Amino acid sequence: xxxxxxxxxxxxxxxxxxxxxxxxxxxxxxxxxxxxxxxxxxxxxxxxxxxxxxxxxxxxxxxxxxxxxxxxxxxxxxxxxxxxxxxxxxxxxxxxxxxxxxxxxxxxxxxxxxxxxxxxxxxxxxxxxxxxxxxxxxxxxxxxxxxxxxxxxxxxxxxxxxxxxxxxxxxxxxxxxxxxxxxxxxxxxxxxxxxxxxxxxxxxxxxxxxxxxxxxxxxxxxxxxxxxxxxxxxxxxxxxxxxxxxxxxxxxxxxxxxxxxxxxxxxxxxxxxxxxxxxxxxxxxxxxxxxxxxxxxxxxxxxxxxxxxxxxxxxxxxxxxxxxxxxxxxxxxxxxxxxxxxxxxxxxxxxxxxxxxxxxxxxxxxxxxxxxxxxxxxxxxxxxxxxxxxxxxxxxxxxxxxxxxxxxxxxxxxxxxxxxxxxxxx
Amino acid sequence: xxxxxxxxxxxxxxxxxxxxxxxxxxxxxxxxxxxxxxxxxxxxxxxxxxxxxxxxxxxxxxxxxxxxxxxxxxxxxxxxxxxxxxxxxxxxxxxxxxxxxxxxxxxxxxxxxxxxxxxxxxxxxxxxxxxxxxxxxxxxxxxxxxxxxxxxxx
Numbered sequence: 402x403x404x405x406x407x408x409x410x411x412x413x414x415x416x417x418x419x420x421x422x423x424x425x426x427x428x429x430x431x432x433x434x435x436x437x438x439x440x441x442x443x444x445x446x447x448x449x450x451x452x453x454x455x456x457x458x459x460x461x462x463x464x465x466x467x468x469x470x471x472x473x474x475x476x477x478x479x480x481x482x483x484x485x486x487x488x489x490x491x492x493x494x495x496x497x498x499x500x501x502x503x504x505x506x507x508x509x510x511x512x513x514x515x516x517x518x519x520x521x522x523x524x525x526x527x528x529x530x531x532x533x534x535x536x537x538x539x540x541x542x543x544x545x546x547x548x549x550x551x552x553x554x555x556x557x558x559x560x561x562x563x564x565x566x567x568x569x570x571x572x573x574x575x576x577x578x579x580x581x582x583x584x585x586x587x588x589x590x591x592x593x594x595x596x597x598x599x600x601x602x603x604x605x606x607x608x609x610x611x612x613x614x615x616x617x618x619x620x621x622x623x624x625x626x627x628x629x630x631x632x633x634x635x636x637x638x639x640x641x642x643x644x645x646x647x648x649x650x651x652x653x654x655x656x657x658x659x660x661x662x663x664x665x666x667x668x669x670x671x672x673x674x675x676x677x678x679x680x681x682x683x684x685x686x687x688x689x690x691x692x693x694x695x696x697x698x699x700x701x702x703x704x705x706x707x708x709x710x711x712x713x714x715x716x717x718x719x720x721x722x723x724x725x726x727x728x729x730x731x732x733x734x735x736x737x738x739x740x741x742x743x744x745x746x747x748x749x750x751x752x753x754x755x756x757x758x759x760x761x762x763x764x765x766x767x768x769x770x771x772x773x774x775x776x777x778x779x780x781x782x783x784x785x786x787x788x789x790x791x792x793x794x795x796x797x798x799x800x801x802x803x804x805x806x807x808x809x810x811x812x813x814x815x816x817x818x819x820x821x822x823x824x825x826x827x
Numbered sequence: 828x829x830x831x832x833x834x835x836x837x838x839x840x841x842x843x844x845x846x847x848x849x850x851x852x853x854x855x856x857x858x859x860x861x862x863x864x865x866x867x868x869x870x871x872x873x874x875x876x877x878x879x880x881x882x883x884x885x886x887x888x889x890x891x892x893x894x895x896x897x898x899x900x901x902x903x904x905x906x907x908x909x910x911x912x913x914x915x916x917x918x919x920x921x922x923x924x925x926x927x928x929x930x931x932x933x934x935x936x937x938x939x940x941x942x943x944x945x946x947x948x949x950x951x952x953x954x955x956x957x958x959x960x961x962x963x964x965x966x967x968x969x970x971x972x973x974x975x976x977x978x979x980x981x
Contacts, residue, residue, distance in 0.1 A: 487950050488948060488950070489948070490909035490910045490911065491909070491910055491911050491948065491952050492952070493950045493951055493952050493953060496951070523843075527950070528893050529905070529946075529964075531962045531964075532964075564843040566843070566853075567853075568852075568893075569852045569855065569856065569887075569890070569891030569893055570893035571890060571892055583852070585844075585846065585848075585849045586844070586846075586848050586849035586887065587851075587887060588886055588887055588890040589890065604845055604849075645952070645953060647911035647914075647953055647955060648911060648914045648915075649914065649915070653953035653954070653955070654953045685910075689909070689910055689948075719952070721910055721914070723914070727914050731913075732913070732914070735908075735909070735910050735913045736910055739910070739947060739948075742947075743947065745890075
């Protein structure tokens with residue numbers, strides 16, 4: 402089984418420096434692209450590979466690039482923003498890629514920028530990833546020194562600067578247009594769309610925002626081609642995926658596996674099953690803003706289409722496991738508190754609706770809820786859903802709420818009837 | 828007054844952007860690195876330097892979780908309270924740290940040694956529960972481990 406994204410990563414070791422990375426074939430894809438491929442050919446290779454965005458939404462990366470105006474008439478400068486703001490609760494996959502192999506990300510960023518003829522790339526990194534910041538800074542300096550960044554890279558006529566931008570810290574920064582505002586030095590509120598970033602992004606210029614894991618795939622696609630990439634997967638969605646699991650499993654962690662690996666294999670084989678004395682009650686397949694699935698869904702293949710067909714989303718592919726000794730209402734309260742705190746306040750259904758949801762959940766969890774509160778939560782979940790807000794924060798918050806009300810309804814009702822939390826964690 | 832070092836660092840950081848005001852977040856953080864937090868007068872001074880109104884810049888400063896608009900202790904504890912850590916008992920741990928330091932979440936100890944802040948997911952869920960103190964990540968925490976860790980920060 403091939404694991405291109407993590408082949409260079411050795412846990413507990415310093416990552417490859419530029420010389421070691423190049424010895425292992427690193428930056429070969431950049432040399433190949435700049436010497437023998439047009440930007441359109443790089444974009445086409447990614448399009449043919451069917452690379453879906455690994456940040457959570459699963460939008461086709463090559464398709465996203467295709468909306469960028471190209472050629473001599475295109476507005477300049479153009480920008481690439483690398484979304485390294487990994488703040489989705491339960492998610493720790495991009496940390497692994499950046500700490501473990503920073504040059505892979507930089508090589509991918511150069512190629513992605515070249516494909517859209519970007520002049521400048523920003524790596525937007527969350528403040529708490531200090532080790533990743535140090536390693537990326539060092540790696541970028543090494544690449545400049547070797548002549549693979551800057552003016553007229555290896556005589557190709559293509560020029561690119563990469564800046565590492567460290568965030569001031571806020572979940573909203575990971576939202577595509579929120580990130581644009583954050584890079585511009587403003588509050589990270591989302592922007593109204595259209596116009597989309599590809600035509601009017603940073604400072605009104607064409608901009609593409611791609612997730613770290615998405616970009617890390619690009620050098621391998623350029624080197625090995627689309628058919629190879631598609632072969633890596635168990636399903637018709639190409640590539641590998643960095644999956645992960647946290648919660649009361651025996652061996653929490655992150656693993657690069659074929660796209661479409663089943664939930665069962667992830668939990669039983671890779672995460673080692675549940676800890677002794679704990680049973681699997683449910684799970685969030687890809688971070689806080691995905692719908693709960695249950696043990697009945699363990700055969701689901703973890704790719705974008707299959708998880709969606711099962712009623713949830715692949716999201717970031719890092720599973721959060723709910724065990725039978727943790728209260729589902731308490732877990733949903735924890736999730737909604739997070740969303741309420743991180744809401745930027747721009748849209749009324751989001752900030753008002755989430756505050757209200759937290760109040761109702763707090764009452765129910767404390768044994769002071771009424772049956773009507775459960776119905777109210779249900780209608781709130783609808784109001785928070787798609788179509789009422791500028792960005793996906795509220796719809797993301799609605800997913801675990803609505804699905805918990807569906808799968809764990811009797812647990813909500815027990816809190817009301819018994820006038821206390823049956824788990825009583827305290 | 829902004830110091831010479833602060834100004835120089837801000838000008839250097841501004842080179843990464845085509846628009847001067849875009850350096851605002853870096854500028855706030857540079858001030859915070861020197862002073863521990865961002866006082867009102869620094870907002871005024873930065874506004875003047877970047878040709879931004881005080882209200883606009885304060886709106887930016889107050890938006891971001893890691894820009895401090897109040898004084899903090901010598902060490903800032905970011906205790907993760909998101910879902911994976913919660914499942915591993917972060918509630919109890921937060922209470923323990925709180926009791927140990929004699930402060931509520933959001934407060935600073937009387938000796939100015941620690942500020943305790945709740946934090947969104949720190950992206951180390953496979954090693955939950957976790958916290959950061961300053962730039963250091965501490966993982967797989969329990970009460971005993973927390974005691975030993977806190978002692979290392981003077």
